[in-house]
Amino acid sequence: TPSSPPTADALLLEDRAYCYPNPAGAGGDDRVQVRYFLSREAEVSVRVFDAGGERVEIVRSVGVQSRGEHELSWSVTDYASGVYLCVLRARGSDGSRGESLIHMAVTQ
Secondary structure (H helix, E strand, O other): OOOOOOOOOOOEOHHHOEEEOOOEOHHHOOEEEEEEEEOOOEEEEEEEEOOOOOEEEEEEOOOOEOOEEEEEEEEOOOOOOEEEEEEEEEEEOOOOEEEEEEEEEEOO
């Protein structure tokens, strides 16, 4: 089923959420950054799942973030090589919610 297009009031903009470097861990870089854009104030968290659907990490932002570009960073040193799914979730102070799915590869 095709996904519905984002609404003008979407909390997270799907086309402005991504991770880098991708693949992570290549060339000795053991950190990954997830960059995203909030259309309004929100609290953000990232849950990372492996290819088998097991949660491997929860990364939370610190407090409520303002409208605009933001970035979360964490180490993938203990991750096995493979493909992971980062689930980026935002909850607005007005009760709105947004979610974005980001694929991330790790090579060790």
